[in-house]
Amino acid sequence: MQFVITAYDGEGMLAKRMEVRPRHLEGMERLKQHIVCAGGLLDDAGRLKGSVLVMEFQNREELDSYLASEIYVVEHVWETITVERMNVVYANGECISS
Numbered sequence: 001m002q003f004v005i006t007a008y009d010g011e012g013m014l015a016k017r018m019e020v021r022p023r024h025l026e027g028m029e030r031l032k033q034h035i036v037c038a039g040g041l042l043d044d045a046g047r048l049k050g051s052v053l054v055m056e057f058q059n060r061e062e063l064d065s066y067l068a069s070e071i072y073v074v075e076h077v078w079e080t081i082t083v084e085r086m087n088v089v090y091a092n093g094e095c096i097s098s
Contacts, residue, residue: 001058001060001085002054002055002086002087003056003086004052004053004086005051005052005054005067006050006051006081007050007051007052007082008041008049008078008079008080009049010076010077013076013079014047014049017048017072017077020071020072020077024070027070027071034056034066035053035054035055036054037091038052039051050078051072054086054088060083063083067081067083
C-alpha cells in the first residue's frame with residue numbers, strides 16, 4: 001500500500017530542520033526499502049519549507065509507527081502533516097502497477 005505524505009514545517013523551523021537533518025537522512029537510509037521517492041518542498045526563494053514522501057507500507061499502522069519515530073516529528077519540525085493513499089503506477093520511468 002502506497003502513501004503520499006505532505007509535511008509542512010512550522011514557522012521559523014528552518015534552522016531546526018537543518019540541525020536535525022543528518023538524523024532524518026539516517027532514518028531515511030534505514031527505511032529505503034519503503035521509499036518510492038522523497039524530497040523537500042521549497043518556497044519561492046528556494047528555501048526548504050516541508051517535505052513530500054511517497055512510501056510503501058503493508059498498512060496504515062506501519063506508516064503511523066514510522067511517523068511516530070520520524071525525527072522531524074519528534075523534534076517538532078513538521079507542523080502540518082497529511083497522509084493519503086496513493087496508487088503508484090510509474091516510478092523511475094517504469095510501470096510498476098496497472
